[in-house]
Amino acid sequence: MAHAPHPLATLQQILNTPSSEDGVSAEVEADLRVAGCMLIQEAGIMLGLPQSTMATAQVIFHRFYYVSSLYSFGVNDISISALFLSTKLCETPVRLRDLINTYLFLSARVQYLLNKPSDASLISSSTSGGSWRIGDSQSVKGKEKEQDPIWKEFKFEVPSFHDEVFWEWKDVITANEMQILKRLGFNMQVDLPYSHMINYLKILDLVFEDEVAQMCWSILNDMLLTPMYALHPPHTLACASILLTTRLLRIPLPEGWYILFDATYDDIWLCCGHVMRVYNDWGIEPPRGALTSGLGIGGHGQNQEHGVGAKENRWRRAWVLAQSRKAVRRWLEEREKGQI
Known part of the structure; x- marks a missing residue:
C-alpha cells in the first residue's frame, strides 16, 4: 500500500512532543499553537490570501512543532515563516515587506492589549464573534469598526523603507524558513479536506x-x-x-x-x-446558524463572568509566550523557581 502523501505525526511524537520534553505543559503548548494559527489567519486575511494558502501554512506550523520545541523556536517567528513559505508552495506570492508590515501591525495590536490593566476587559462591545481577533474583525463594518472603544487609543506607524526592523525580520524569516524545510525533510505536501x-x-x-x-x-x-x-x-x-x-x-x-x-x-x-x-x-463563537443552546460553548454558560476572565487570562498568557522563545524560557525558569 502506498504511503499517504500527507505526512502525519507518529504516536511517539504525539505522546512526547519536543516541547513537553523541555518542560512545556500540554495546555500551554496547545494554547501557543492556537495563538500561532490565529496570527497566520489574521495576517492572511489582511493580505488577501486564499484560504488554501493560510490553511497550508497552519498545517506546516503544527507539523513543525511535532519535530521542534517551543523552547528553541518562537511562535511568532515560525508562524510568519510558515506563511511566507506557504505563499510560495501555493503560488500566491506576496511581497515580503507587506508580510512584515502586517505582522508588525498585528504584533503592535497584541502589545497594545497586553499593556492594558489586568482588570480591563479585552472584549469588544461592538461584536461578540470577533472579540478575540487581533486584526480587523470581519463581522464589524464601517463606523462600528471605527468606534470600537478597544482600539480608540491604538496607533501604528509603518516603518520607513530603510528601517532596520525590516532587515531584522527578513533575516529571521529566511533562517526559520530553512529550519522548517530541513526539519520536515522538505516534505511540504499538504492535502486539505x-x-x-x-x-x-x-x-x-x-x-x-x-x-x-x-x-x-x-x-x-x-x-x-x-x-x-x-x-x-x-x-x-x-x-x-x-x-x-x-x-x-x-x-x-x-x-x-x-x-x-x-x-x-x-x-x-x-x-x-x-x-x-x-x-x-x-470564547470563539461557533459558526453562524448553529443551535448551541444548552451546549455551554462560546462563553455563554452560567458562570459567564468568571469564564470570560479565565479566557482573557489564557489569551494574555498565550500572546506573551508567543512573542519569542526567550519569553517561553523565562516562563519556564520562573515556574521552576516557584516550584523550588
Whole structure:
C-alpha cells in the first residue's frame, strides 16, 4: 500500500512532543499553537490570501512543532515563516515587506492589549464573534469598526523603507524558513479536506441543505487551530466537520454513514471534541446558524463572568509566550523557581 502523501505525526511524537520534553505543559503548548494559527489567519486575511494558502501554512506550523520545541523556536517567528513559505508552495506570492508590515501591525495590536490593566476587559462591545481577533474583525463594518472603544487609543506607524526592523525580520524569516524545510525533510505536501467534504456532502445529499456546506467549511477552518490536521488524514477531518455540523443543526444522519468514507467514529468524534474545546476555552463563537443552546460553548454558560476572565487570562498568557522563545524560557525558569 502506498504511503499517504500527507505526512502525519507518529504516536511517539504525539505522546512526547519536543516541547513537553523541555518542560512545556500540554495546555500551554496547545494554547501557543492556537495563538500561532490565529496570527497566520489574521495576517492572511489582511493580505488577501486564499484560504488554501493560510490553511497550508497552519498545517506546516503544527507539523513543525511535532519535530521542534517551543523552547528553541518562537511562535511568532515560525508562524510568519510558515506563511511566507506557504505563499510560495501555493503560488500566491506576496511581497515580503507587506508580510512584515502586517505582522508588525498585528504584533503592535497584541502589545497594545497586553499593556492594558489586568482588570480591563479585552472584549469588544461592538461584536461578540470577533472579540478575540487581533486584526480587523470581519463581522464589524464601517463606523462600528471605527468606534470600537478597544482600539480608540491604538496607533501604528509603518516603518520607513530603510528601517532596520525590516532587515531584522527578513533575516529571521529566511533562517526559520530553512529550519522548517530541513526539519520536515522538505516534505511540504499538504492535502486539505475541503474538496473531500464537498464530495461527501453530495453523497449524503446534504450539499444543498441550508447552511450545511458553509458551516462545514467554517468548522474545517476552526479545526486549523487544533493539531488535528497533523494527526488525521483529510477524509477523517471532512467527516468530523460533517458530524459536528449536523449535530449543531440537529440534522440526522444514516447509521454508520462514516464507514462509507473509510473513517472511524472514534477518530471523527475526537476531532469534534477538539474543535468544541477551542470554542469553549477561547470564547470563539461557533459558526453562524448553529443551535448551541444548552451546549455551554462560546462563553455563554452560567458562570459567564468568571469564564470570560479565565479566557482573557489564557489569551494574555498565550500572546506573551508567543512573542519569542526567550519569553517561553523565562516562563519556564520562573515556574521552576516557584516550584523550588
